[in-house]
Amino acid sequence: MxxxxxxxxxxxxxxxxxxxxxxxxxxxxxxxxxxxxxxxxxxxxxxxxxxxxxxxxxxxxxxxxxxxxxxxxxxxxxxxxxxxxxxxxxxxHARLDKERRELELAKEAARAIALEPIGDAQPSDAMSISELADALGVRPSTLRHWDAEGLVRPARGAAREARRYSPDDVRDARIVHQLRLAGYRIPALSALMPDLRGARRRDDVTAGLAARDATIEARSxxxxxxxxxxxxxxxxxxxxxxxxxxxxxxxxxxxxxxxx
Missing domain, CATH: 1.10.1660.10 (Multidrug-efflux Transporter Regulator; Chain: A; Domain 2)
Structure with a gap:
């Protein structure tokens, strides 16, 4: 045969x-x-x-x-x-399982932040780096690191000008902070934050996380x-x-x- x-x-x-x-x-x-x-x-x-x-x-x-x-x-x-x-x-398989578990933590952390509306915020509500660091309970060096990694980038008129965090930036910083507390690492956040940045409603955040979930499922x-x-x-x-x-x-x- x-x-x-x-x-x-x-x-x-x-x-x-x-x-x-x-x-x-x-x-x-x-x-x-x-x-x-x-x-x-x-x-x-x-x-x-x-x-x-x-x-x-x-x-x-x-x-x-x-x-x-x-x-x-x-x-x-x-x-x-x-x-x-x-x-x-x-x-x-273990790496995919870890990503899936981290994503579940991210969903829980981002859900609480996304429920907070910022539509009434004014540009005058912007915060300095020290003010935001105090509000989050982190060091200013942590916010600088997030800036360098592209996670939260406040507007700056010139290279030497002090950072000013708009209400949108503050919200992004709170999301990053909560996800970090939930165990999310910087490389994973770098991939996730473009989907979440600028979101105004819970549905927007949920959609970004769902896109990540679909990617993991397709890879599995x-x-x-x-x-x-x-x-x-x-x-x-x-x-x-x-x-x-x-x-x-x-x-x-x-x-x-x-x-x-």
Whole structure:
């Protein structure tokens, strides 16, 4: 019976089935994501089902974890298809779980701030950095750090002019402060605050957090799909090895010679 891996595929065949370009297929082979392809006498690449599965696994894993880690996972499946691969997958799932738990804390913290209207605030209600630091119970250096990280950037007429926090800035600073207390880290806040900055209603804040939630869910699904593709690749490889290593059946004994 002919193995599925015996099917000869061209570069364009792999590209079409994996949903990528021909050049991407060559790049993935160069980076070790695809196993080295066999070559014809004239130098053309010959691919098989394992290359298609590897490309599909990479695409899903890259969507779930990012391209660098996606490459590492598929390369681990080729080189160390055991505890090493499972440890990388477990770590990827753990990071997503951590992001999901942090997001739940962020929802709770931002909900309380978003309920406070600021529509009646006047420009004269702006605060200096020391006033805002006192109001939040943080040091002025903390607000400067948030400014440098792009979390809360008050208007400044000149480089040496003192920071003045408008009511919008104050509200953003309170959101950042509450999310920090809830366990949100600076890199995660840097990704989240553009969705929340300038929001006036609870619905606006909720929508920003929901967008983050949808992103995490999509990445979780992609990681699950990628893990399934890796399992199919490993299962196919194990089956192929079993067929290759299985001893041949002994030859049938010769028929007895007929006697007169």
């Amino acid at each position: 002919e193995s599925r891996n015996s099917h000869r595929l061209r570069t364009v065949d792999v590209a079409r089935r994996a949903g990528c370009s021909v050049q991407q297929v060559r790049n993935l082979e160069r980076d070790g994501v695809l196993p080295p392809a066999a070559r014809t006498a004239s130098g053309y690449r010959i691919y098989d089902e394992s290359h298609v599965r590897s490309a599909l696994a990479y695409r899903a894993l890259a969507a779930g974890t990012g391209p660098v880690e996606g490459r590492n996972l598929v390369r681990a499946a080729h080189a160390h298809p055991g505890a090493g691969l499972f440890a990388l997958l477990d770590a990827a 699904k992609a990681l699950l799909e990628g893990a399934a593709a890796l399992w199919a690749l490993l299962s196919e490889r194990a089956h192929t090895s079993e067929v290759t290593l299985r001893p041949a059946a002994p030859p049938a004994p010769p028929p007895y010679a007929r006697t007169a």
